[in-house]
Amino acid sequence: MQHIKNRKAVIIGGGLAGLVTALQLSSQDVEVTLVERKSYPFHKVCGEYISNEVLPFLKSLGVDIAALAPAQIDHFMLSSPSGRTLMAPLDLGGFGVSRYQLDYYLYKLALTRRVIFRQQVSVSNVEFDNGSFQVNLSDGQCIEAPIVVGAYGKRSTLDRRLNRTFFEERSPYLGVKYHLRTKFPKNVIALHNFADGYAGISAIEEDKYCFCYLTTRQNLKKSGTIAAMEEKILSKNPFLKEILTTSEHLYTQPEVINEISFASKTCVENHILMCGDAAGLITPLCGNGMAMAIHSAKLLSEQVLLFLNGEQTRKELEANYTHAWKYQFGARLRTGRAVQKLFGHPVLSELAVAGLGQLPAAVRAIMRRTHGQPF
Numbered sequence: 013m014q015h016i017k018n019r020k021a022v023i024i025g026g027g028l029a030g031l032v033t034a035l036q037l038s039s040q041d042v043e044v045t046l047v048e049r050k051s052y053p054f055h056k057v058c059g060e061y062i063s064n065e066v067l068p069f070l071k072s073l074g075v076d077i078a079a080l081a082p083a084q085i086d087h088f089m090l091s092s093p094s095g096r097t098l099m100a101p102l103d104l105g106g107f108g109v110s111r112y113q114l115d116y117y118l119y120k121l122a123l124t125r126r127v128i129f130r131q132q133v134s135v136s137n138v139e140f141d142n143g144s145f146q147v148n149l150s151d152g153q154c155i156e157a158p159i160v161v162g163a164y165g166k167r168s169t170l171d172r173r174l175n176r177t178f179f180e181e182r183s184p185y186l187g188v189k190y191h192l193r194t195k196f197p198k199n200v201i202a203l204h205n206f207a208d209g210y211a212g213i214s215a216i217e218e219d220k221y222c223f224c225y226l227t228t229r230q231n232l233k234k235s236g237t238i239a240a241m242e243e244k245i246l247s248k249n250p251f252l253k254e255i256l257t258t259s260e261h262l263y264t265q266p267e268v269i270n271e272i273s274f275a276s277k278t279c280v281e282n283h284i285l286m287c288g289d290a291a292g293l294i295t296p297l298c299g300n301g302m303a304m305a306i307h308s309a310k311l312l313s314e315q316v317l318l319f320l321n322g323e324q325t326r327k328e329l330e331a332n333y334t335h336a337w338k339y340q341f342g343a344r345l346r347t348g349r350a351v352q353k354l355f356g357h358p359v360l361s362e363l364a365v366a367g368l369g370q371l372p373a374a375v376r377a378i379m380r381r382t383h384g385q386p387f
Contacts, residue, residue, distance in 0.1 A: 020157035025164030029288025031118040032309035038125040049134040053116035060222040063106040082107035083215030089202035095250040108216040178275035185272040189224040194259035
């Protein structure tokens with residue numbers, strides 16, 4: 013095997029997974045083009061909490077998280093719909109920072125590493141032939157590269173073109189996010205249950221809080237509007253009622269995303285290497301999707317560099333990446349899906365919170381299963 017002469021990569025999507033992949037590949041003399049349909053900076057529906065497992069790796073990329081003045085978080089709180097609670101320490105701990113600030117910081121850092129950004133355009137088609145990709149953009153441009161990374165998040169029209177199984181299955185979930193100013197301990201991330209959903213709140217930078225919840229379209233349909241749903245359904249949990257009625261909302265309309273699917277996905281589709289939420293979405297209940305996106309970018313980039321350096325074939329690249337991804341995240345995703353079934357259901361969530369409150373060792377075991385080790 014020989015080095016690939018055309019050391020180029022196209023990354024579709026400029027969220028955490030895409031930006032971190034761009035930073036890692038560009039640091040090894042790969043010419044990276046990143047395609048993002050929006051323009052930085054922008055908000056995203058996200059819980060905006062990251063466990064400290066990512067810090068050693070981010071430091072190795074030259075990322076200075078402290079420069080963003082994130083909130084430091086070391087405890088977890090859980091409430092049932094009626095307001096029953098439990099509190100547990102987060103052994104590893106984490107930090108809170110908005111995607112608006114973090115993604116923009118990584119974007120500016122990537123510019124200094126000569127990453128090429130194509131913003132406010134989308135990918136209309138990707139074709140693979142004879143070891144190379146043709147990536148067609150909505151503005152008529154075409155980019156050729158031996159590597160294409162799909163880092164476009166939870167759902168994209170590209171999934172339809174690739175005939176991905178999960179895309180054809182309707183998902184009942186939608187996500188809503190606000191930034192708030194409110195009274196709540198800055199070192200705690202809380203998850204509050206309500207009928208057919210749960211909401212998380214935690215501090216981010218500048219004395220602000222991220223408030224993000226997952227619920228069903230059915231809840232929204234029977235309520236009529238998001239505001240009515242929050243008043244009629246979420247506010248039955250006393251903690252959520254206090255948050256919703258006493259907090260200062262920092263933007264008038266929430267960020268909303270529909271059709272959030274937690275179905276199993278594959279890491280490789282038609283030779284496109286999937287990364288972050290495009291490869292597998294961890295349930296909000298278990299949090300840490302941001303850490304998973306960063307770690308998956310590391311795993312992917314390592315395998316891509318071996319391929320570009322002539323140390324493995326494309327077949328080996330795809331097999332080794334799939335194995336590494338499943339080894340690292342398979343158990344975490346399975347735990348998340350299993351635990352999710354206990355919550356959002358009024359009776360089961362009441363029983364779960366009551367039971368876990370008597371079993372602190374079980375709570376910490378779940379935390380360990382949904383948080384990785386420093387890498």
